[in-house]
Amino acid sequence: MGFYEDYISRTPASAKEAKRAQAVIPGGVGSAIQFWSPYPIYVKDSKGAYVWDMDGNRYIDYCMCYAAMVAGHADPIIAEAISEQARHGTLYGMPGPLAAELAEEIRRRYPVIDMLRFTQSGVEATMYAVRLARAATGKMGVLKVEGAYHGANDALLVSTAVPTSTAAGPEWMPSSVVESAGIPEGAWKHTYIVQFNHIESLEYQLKKHEGDIACFILEPCMTNGGVIPPDPGYLEDVREITVKYNVLLIFDEVKVGCRIAEGGACEKYGIKPDLVCLAKAIGGGTPLGAFGGRKDLMELISPLGPAVHFGTYNANPLTMAAGLACLKKVLTAEKYREMNRLGERYAAGLEEIIERVGLPACVTHEGPLGGIQFVPEKPHTYRQANSCNKAMWREYWYGMLSRGVIPMGSGWFEEYSISAAHTEEDIDETLNITEDVLKAIKS
Ligand SMILES: Cc1ncc(COP(=O)(O)O)c(C=O)c1O
Structure with a gap:
């Protein structure tokens, strides 16, 4: 079974809710960016660095509402x-x-x-x-x-x-x-x-x-x-x-x-x-x-x-x-220091994994915001970033989702966002999952 099929098999309640919502709300979502194929997860709860979907799956969240939830969920x-x-x-x-x-x-x-x-x-x-x-x-x-x-x-x-x-x-x-x-x-x-x-x-x-x-x-x-x-x-x-x-x-x-x-x-x-x-x-x-x-x-x-x-x-x-x-x-000065520290740890960890696995990808980041870019060289313009391998990004997206991580906002052009609620354990767990997913993509 591929990552996409894994995703579908663990989210039947979201599938059902999407069907209901699509009858009254265009696309079943409040903003086009909230939609991904064939349906997004529908969230029923959140706390700190985590959200839970309607099937009860827990996700470490790096979308963080497109970087808005800097303090973490439900602080x-x-x-x-x-x-x-x-x-x-x-x-x-x-x-x-x-x-x-x-x-x-x-x-x-x-x-x-x-x-x-x-x-x-x-x-x-x-x-x-x-x-x-x-x-x-x-x-x-x-x-x-x-x-x-x-x-x-x-x-x-x-x-x-x-x-x-x-x-x-x-x-x-x-x-x-x-x-x-x-x-x-x-x-x-x-x-x-x-x-x-x-x-x-x-x-x-x-x-x-x-x-x-x-x-x-x-x-x-x-x-x-x-x-x-x-x-x-x-x-x-x-x-x-x-x-x-x-x-x-x-x-x-x-x-x-x-x-x-x-x-x-x-x-x-x-x-x-x-x-x-x-x-x-x-x-x-x-x-x-x-x-x-x-x-x-x-x-x-x-x-x-x-x-x-x-x-x-x-x-x-x-x-x-x-x-x-x-x-x-x-958001005290101490929190900013900690978010930056975790941002460095995560970016360095991702870079090591990419190197070990041998994928044509790189990491760009500014403190706690960043992303895996599926292009061999760090981009300096949108045009360069846009030349990324979108099929590979798609595999990464569904691979991470099906293993309990929302790795970033829902598009190759989005970013990951580390909040004041993320911990070193979250980062390390995410890096382990990323290594498995990228190895599977490589093979
Ligand atoms: C840089 C930037 N400007 C403006 C906006 C629009 O903000 P909003 O979605 O709150 O209208 C966004 C949304 O993500 C953004 O990233």
């Missing part, structure tokens, strides 16, 4: 903060004291953020940051990286993959390809694409569209395409060149923010963007995002200025309480 401190707040109300539609406290904690971690506004998600954070950049500069053009995902908003859902239906364009001048039906041309025709870790590509587009570009939105460490860290000097060059062309620099730290360091990529790489987008880690497992940065820019937000930012659920006390518990009580 008792966060759960208590949520229940305590729920007893006092979940939505006021008027401000309370928790929002400023959380904003202050984020500003402590990110000195580059003078002021911020909260959203419910990462997609809203990037959408509002781009709107603000356009409002501040009066220019409409937006630069983004090929293969980078910034959420499903109309202006940014462009070239999140290497196109297969049209020519991809040369590496230094990738084509802009809209990734969904239903997006009007006007929404994305000002979105231009550059290659990650390729400063000539950025300079080419800046020159070509000089005077039209409001901002460059960039994940400083790419997390679509596995984890692709910036090459030495790349971010410094990006900062210099965006200043030279008078273009605002937005760091999309939705995934890496408060994750690869207390102060995310800004701290890790020592770069000062104009605006930063956050989500995932800052909400302690509840739906929370934020965008913030320079005071002069943030003061353009309504009611102070002309750039509108609205939302019934914005800065609601429930997510504020969860975020505060997560950032102030759970």
Whole structure:
């Protein structure tokens, strides 16, 4: 029996639930990324580093809700903060004291953020940051990286993959390809694409569209395409060149923010963007995002200025309480050190296994986030990562699942995420399972 068949034979209850859900929910899932063939596991419980599916199978979880569950599942401190707040109300539609406290904690971690506004998600954070950049500069053009995902908003859902239906364009001048039906041309025709870790590509587009570009939105460490860290000097060059062309620099730290360091990529790489987008880690497992940065820019937000930012659920006390518990009580400096230590141990262990087994694969990582890439050389761009052996990745995915590990998010381009709840024993157990699975793939 192959890995795929193993997976199906141990998940009959998930199969049944998928059938039920598919009748009322497209694909039976809340977001396309939650679907994999022929059906995903349906989760009935979670705790720490583990989730249990409806058949009672336990999995060591490295998807961690696409890196959002930094504290681990059902953390008792966060759960208590949520229940305590729920007893006092979940939505006021008027401000309370928790929002400023959380904003202050984020500003402590990110000195580059003078002021911020909260959203419910990462997609809203990037959408509002781009709107603000356009409002501040009066220019409409937006630069983004090929293969980078910034959420499903109309202006940014462009070239999140290497196109297969049209020519991809040369590496230094990738084509802009809209990734969904239903997006009007006007929404994305000002979105231009550059290659990650390729400063000539950025300079080419800046020159070509000089005077039209409001901002460059960039994940400083790419997390679509596995984890692709910036090459030495790349971010410094990006900062210099965006200043030279008078273009605002937005760091999309939705995934890496408060994750690869207390102060995310800004701290890790020592770069000062104009605006930063956050989500995932800052909400302690509840739906929370934020965008913030320079005071002069943030003061353009309504009611102070002309750039509108609205939302019934914005800065609601429930997510504020969860975020505060997560950032102030759970994610201590010690926890970051431990997550990084485990991240190093896991990446080194994976590299040794790949070497021993002799597979054309490699490991890329930034602290606790990383991934096995089924390409022989570490990729520096999404295009290089995209040339991976997808059939081999698929075997790895089902092999790990059928042995009780969710090794990463559910696509070759996702990453593994080690949380504050993972232990050395989890890592070592996972490495043993990985060795068995990769040996089976090799044979
Ligand atoms: C870098 C990045 N930006 C934005 C988003 C969108 O965030 P959300 O799913 O919270 O809307 C994601 C989602 O994974 C992301 O990885």
